[in-house]
Amino acid sequence: NNELTVLGIESSCDDTAAAVLRGRSVLSSVVLGQTSLHADFGGVVPEIAARAHAEKLDDVVRQALREAGTKAGEIDAIAVTAGPGLIGGVVSGVMLAKGMAAALDIPMYGVNHLAGHALTPRLTDAVEYPYLMLLVSGGHCQFLQVSGPDTFRRLGGTIDDAPGEAFDKVARLIGLPQPGGPSIERAALQGYPKRFALPRPLLDREGCDMSFSGLKTATLRARDKVVAQKGGLTGQDQNDLAAGFQAAVADVLQEKCRRAVAASGPITALCVAGGVAANQTIRVGLETVAHGRGVPFIAPPLALCTDNAAMIAYAAIEQMQTRAPDGMDLSARPRMPL
Numbered sequence: 001n002n003e004l005t006v007l008g009i010e011s012s013c014d015d016t017a018a019a020v021l022r023g024r025s026v027l028s029s030v031v032l033g034q035t036s037l038h039a040d041f042g043g044v045v046p047e048i049a050a051r052a053h054a055e056k057l058d059d060v061v062r063q064a065l066r067e068a069g070t071k072a073g074e075i076d077a078i079a080v081t082a083g084p085g086l087i088g089g090v091v092s093g094v095m096l097a098k099g100m101a102a103a104l105d106i107p108m109y110g111v112n113h114l115a116g117h118a119l120t121p122r123l124t125d126a127v128e129y130p131y132l133m134l135l136v137s138g139g140h141c142q143f144l145q146v147s148g149p150d151t152f153r154r155l156g157g158t159i160d161d162a163p164g165e166a167f168d169k170v171a172r173l174i175g176l177p178q179p180g181g182p183s184i185e186r187a188a189l190q191g192y193p194k195r196f197a198l199p200r201p202l203l204d205r206e207g208c209d210m211s212f213s214g215l216k217t218a219t220l221r222a223r224d225k226v227v228a229q230k231g232g233l234t235g236q237d238q239n240d241l242a243a244g245f246q247a248a249v250a251d252v253l254q255e256k257c258r259r260a261v262a263a264s265g266p267i268t269a270l271c272v273a274g275g276v277a278a279n280q281t282i283r284v285g286l287e288t289v290a291h292g293r294g295v296p297f298i299a300p301p302l303a304l305c306t307d308n309a310a311m312i313a314y315a316a317i318e319q320m321q322t323r324a325p326d327g328m329d330l331s332a333r334p335r336m337p338l
């Protein structure tokens with residue numbers, strides 16, 4: 001399928017994205033974020049997201065085609081995120097994909113958003129099956145053993161918040177700007193991680209499941225104690241809270257990753273995807289685990305690690321070899337198991 005030109009569409013959260021791939025070549029990848037639209041609300045507002053996707057999707061697709069130098073008539077297939085995600089955005093993407101597939105008389109593939117993330121190391125680094133993937137972002141946190149384009153074994157994941165969500169909430173609680181991940185990482189550089197004794201949830205429990213909501217609450221309590229004593233937080237207090245929280249997340253991810261690696265069968269690599277994988281402290285911990293197992297640590301470039309449509313087009317290119325296209329009865333699904 002190296003010659004096929006595939007248009008990908010992704011609109012399941014707060015990025016409106018389209019991409020054109022020819023085999024493993026990314027001819028274009030356009031991602032239009034909505035951060036500023038949601039900034040006043042402390043999180044993604046589904047209704048605002050849905051409206052923005054509906055308004056922008058056709059422009060974003062046109063831009064992706066233009067940047068790729070591809071005419072609509074030259075596309076061989078369309079790939080679209082069919083779920084899981086915020087249903088309003090997914091519906092917009094699926095409707096557009098159906099319309100284009102029908103008008104152009106080409107096959108359409110509904111792709112699971114998580115499969116898109118999970119297959120990205122094959123797009124960027126040609127990683128061979130089977131490999132272990134840690135998906136760690138604002139919305140996801142799970143370990144997957146990936147053995148084929150449609151073959152995933154879930155080894156464990158968060159039982160409550162995703163780590164990125166926890167980074168964002170903790171940043172808000174200690175007065176650092178959004179998105180919380182980068183601002184906590186920056187503050188932590190000047191902080192002392194051991195000043196506050198924060199928990200490492202579920203490390204005492206066997207298996208690869210994780211929990212981050214209690215850690216968030218513990219960080220909030222530590223903050224409240226300081227505020228009660230001093231009437232507010234100094235910059236150093238912020239830095240120490242950030243460093244303590246980040247160290248706890250990194251410890252949990254590293255230890256659970258060690259267990260996931262031990263629990264998985266043969267693997268060729270340990271891979272990560274998702275925005276939280278940008279964190280250097282977390283990366284170093286995971287790298288240590290990979291090297292302990294004697295496999296490479298693969299972190300795709302950030303633009304392909306976070307939400308994008310190239311990963312959706314690529315997943316379809318692989319899945320074309322194992323399954324038939326979807327029909328006009330393809331449904332948009334808020335929940336969708338891998």
Ligand code: KG4
Pocket residue numbers: 013136137138139140163164165167168179180181182185274275276277278279280305306307
């Ligand atoms: O993958 P992503 O762009 O979107 C989805 O959640 O699907 O991930 C965004 C999340 C945000 O919660 C953000 O705070 C977090 O990734 N993040 C980080 C860092 N950069 C982004 N978390 C920790 N450290 C970072 N450097």
Ligand code: ZN
Pocket residue numbers: 113117137139306307
């Ligand atoms: Zn995602």
